[in-house]
Amino acid sequence: MQDIRLRTGAAALLSFVAFTTLTGALLVFIWWLVFSHPLQVLKKIRGAVPAIILVAFFGLVLELTGGGGFSYxxxxxxxxxxxAWLYAEYRQGEFLGLGTWLGGKKAGFDCGMVAEMAIQSLDLMAADLTRIRHAQELKGGHWGVRSLVPAGSILIRGTLRRADETAELMAVRGYQRGGSCCPLFTTTRRDIIAGIAAVCITVIAFLPVSEFFILYH
Structure with missing residues (x-):
């Protein structure tokens, strides 16, 4: 989806549906397979599969202890x-335009800028993590669970340092609030179809089966 407005709205709607019901999660998964280019998403966002494995581990523990782990x-x-799809489809400056379109040139611009800076921080953290792994491999070490704590500490310190430098730079340049942004959005036919499909999934997920057959007749 090229239109950030439809993409963000669809992602929020589909996430809510998937979180609420298991049937909704199944429908959302089908939507994801059809509209998101799954292989490209998983190839670009490599952290998605490990995150799912981690969730599956906690789900297994929950299933063994109290039940409901499979649904979770x-x-x-x-x-x-x-x-992962929303992040993979992101283009630089989109959330700044979306924030300005939603909230205007003051609060909207600020919210959009915060979102852009957050995504930039995630990209830099991913790059730092890659460099840490390469450095450890060059030293003959092995990447494992024990490496997560020191690596996480380095990533957090680096992120805080960059945030402090960015805040200082903005203060020196005299930034106070708001800014000018003229967002441009491109809406394709596929975007519209995917958006309509997301709305239909929401309706179907929360509509009782008996009501569906009544509407059908």
């Missing part, structure tokens, strides 16, 4: 896939 795993896995 299925719903959360679909939400992760939707989030």
């Amino acid at each position: 795993t299925a719903r959360m896995a679909v939400i992760i896939l939707v989030g």
Whole structure:
């Protein structure tokens, strides 16, 4: 989907549906297979599969201890896939335009800028993590669970340092609030079809089966 407005709205709607009901999660998964280019998403967002595996582990523990783990795993896995699709489709500046379109040149611009900076931080953290892994491999070490804590500490410190530098730079340049942005959106036929399908999935997920047959007749 090229239109960030429809993409974000569909992602929010589908995530809500997937989280609410298991049937909704199944329908959302079908939507994801049809409209999201699954192989490209999983190839670009490599953290999606490990995240699903981690969720599946906690789901197994939940299933063994109290039940409901299968439903939890299925719903959360679909939400992760939707989030991965939204992140994979992102283009620089889209959320700044979306925020300005929704909230105007003051609050909307600020919210959009915060979203852009957050995504930029995620990209930089991913790049830092890749460099950490390469450095450890060059030293002859092995990447494992024990490496997560020190690597996480480095990533957090680096992110906080960059945030402090960015805030200082904005203050030096005299930024106070708001800004000018003229967002441009491109809406394709596929975007419209995917958006309509997301709305239909929402209706079907929350419509009782008996009501569906009544409407059919």
